[in-house]
Amino acid sequence: MCGFIAxxxxxxxxxxxxxxxxxxxxxxxxxxxxxxKSKMYLEDQEFQFAHVSLPMSNLDxxxxxxxxxIGDNPNLFVGxxxxxxxxxxxxxxxxxxxxxxxxEGLDFFHNFDGFWSFISVIDxxxxxxxxxxxxxxxxxREDIEILASEIDVLRGFGxxxxxxxxxxxxxxxxxxxxxxxxxxxxxxxPPGHYYHGGEIKKYWDWSRIKPGNLREDLLRAVNLRLGGExxxxxxxxxxxxxxxxxxxxxxxxxDIKALHVENGEASFAEMVCNDLVKVSLSDVGDRxxxxxxxxxxxxxxxKPQIAMARKLRELGFYTVLTxxxxxxxxxxxxxxxxxxxxxxxxxxxxxxxxxPKLDRTMMRSTIExxxxxxxxSIIAYALNLPWNERNGIKKVLVETFxxxxxxxxxxxxxxxxxxxxxxxxPLESRKKNLEIWRDINE
Numbered sequence: 226m227c228g229f230i231a232x233x234x235x236x237x238x239x240x241x242x243x244x245x246x247x248x249x250x251x252x253x254x255x256x257x258x259x260x261x262k263s264k265m266y267l268e269d270q271e272f273q274f275a276h277v278s279l280p281m282s283n284l285d286x287x288x289x290x291x292x293x294x295i296g297d298n299p300n301l302f303v304g305x306x307x308x309x310x311x312x313x314x315x316x317x318x319x320x321x322x323x324x325x326x327x328x329e330g331l332d333f334f335h336n337f338d339g340f341w342s343f344i345s346v347i348d349x350x351x352x353x354x355x356x357x358x359x360x361x362x363x364x365x366r367e368d369i370e371i372l373a374s375e376i377d378v379l380r381g382f383g384x385x386x387x388x389x390x391x392x393x394x395x396x397x398x399x400x401x402x403x404x405x406x407x408x409x410x411x412x413x414x415p416p417g418h419y420y421h422g423g424e425i426k427k428y429w430d431w432s433r434i435k436p437g438n439l440r441e442d443l444l445r446a447v448n449l450r451l452g453g454e455x456x457x458x459x460x461x462x463x464x465x466x467x468x469x470x471x472x473x474x475x476x477x478x479x480d481i482k483a484l485h486v487e488n489g490e491a492s493f494a495e496m497v498c499n500d501l502v503k504v505s506l507s508d509v510g511d512r513x514x515x516x517x518x519x520x521x522x523x524x525x526x527x528k529p530q531i532a533m534a535r536k537l538r539e540l541g542f543y544t545v546l547t548x549x550x551x552x553x554x555x556x557x558x559x560x561x562x563x564x565x566x567x568x569x570x571x572x573x574x575x576x577x578x579x580x581p582k583l584d585r586t587m588m589r590s591t592i593e594x595x596x597x598x599x600x601x602s603i604i605a606y607a608l609n610l611p612w613n614e615r616n617g618i619k620k621v622l623v624e625t626f627x628x629x630x631x632x633x634x635x636x637x638x639x640x641x642x643x644x645x646x647x648x649x650x651p652l653e654s655r656k657k658n659l660e661i662w663r664d665i666n667e
Contacts, residue, residue, distance in 0.1 A: 251277075331419065342361040355415075431605065434604070457481065534592045
C-alpha cells in the first residue's frame, strides 16, 4: 500500500511530487509535512515528508493519512504488517510500526509478518528501513538526501547517467542481480537494510526467525493476508503454488474470487475453480510495459501482471493473493535440478527482479499484492531444507499439501508465466527492450 517521497534540505516542495506516483494510493489520502529537527552542533535541518495512502486495515482518512506523529517524531509507512494486532490495541499497522519502532527499536521488526518501508528521523538524519526482501523498495539518490518509493520520481532532482553494469547484466540475465538501478545516481536500499544519513546498514538477521510447522504457518499466513477492510481475490495460474493457497482458503470454508491470465493453462486452473475470471494479454504493449517498470528488464511476465492488475481494478479490487515466492524457496525452477540455486533465487532474483516488478506493475493499477509464501516463517522453513528436498520438484510442498491439490496439478511440469517472444528468443527480446527504454529516456 501507499507511496512516499522524503528529503532533507531539499529546495523544492516535495508535496508536488506525490502526483508522479498518485496511482500508489487514493485521491484524498495525500499527506505532507515540512519540519525541522536539530543535529548536534549544527543548525536545524529541514525535512519534508510526502505520502499517498492506499488504506487496507482502516479506511478512515483520519487514521490512514500520513505522516503519523509519535511524540514529536514524524513517521511514514508503506506496506502491510498483517499481524500488527498481536502487539497491542492499534488502529492501523502504520500506527503499530511507528509506535513499536520508537518503543522497542528496529530489532523488534523481526516480529512482523508483512512487508514495509518505514521512514523517520533519528539524530537529525533520515532513516529509511526496508523489509527482509525489500518487497516495498526504497530508492535514494547518492548526491542529495532524498528517498522515494519509485525510481523515476527521483530522476528530476539532478543529472542522471545510465548504469552500464546494470544494462549489461540485464542483457545477460534479464535483470541485474546486484540490486542496481538503470541510473548511476539512484540506488536501492538492499533487503533487510536501512538508510541513515546516506549510509546503508544491515539490521535483519535470518537466524532470529525460527522455522515451525509448514502447513500451520502457511495457513496462518494465508488467513492473515485475507484480513483488513477490503475484499481479497486470488490470481490462480493452474500451477501448484496458487492452487495450494486456494485450497487452504477453501479448506477454511471461505469463498474467494479467482482470476486467471490466458497462458494455455486454463484447464488446470479450472480443476481448482470452475468460476474463473479470465484475463487477456492483448492490450499491453512493450513500450507501455517498460515505462511502467521503469527499466528494460525481461517483459516475460511484466505484461501479464499489468493485464491482471488492470482487470482487478476493473472489478473493484485493491489487493490480491498470489503464490509468488514458492518456486524460489522450494526449488520450482528447472535450474534447481542441476544445482542448489536457492540463495541466488531468494536473495538476488526475488528482491532485485521479481518483487520490484510486482510492486511497480501492480501498484500502477493501485493493487497491493500479498504473497503468503513470503511470510518470514515460511522463508525460514525453506532456508533450512536440504537441497534434496527442493531440487526442482517442490517435493516438500507436494507431500505437505497434496491432499488439497488435484493430482494432475501435482504431477504436471512447471510452465513459467512468460510471453511467447521471451520463450522463443530471450536475447532478441532484451535487445528490443533496451532500445525502447533508451528511446523513452532520451
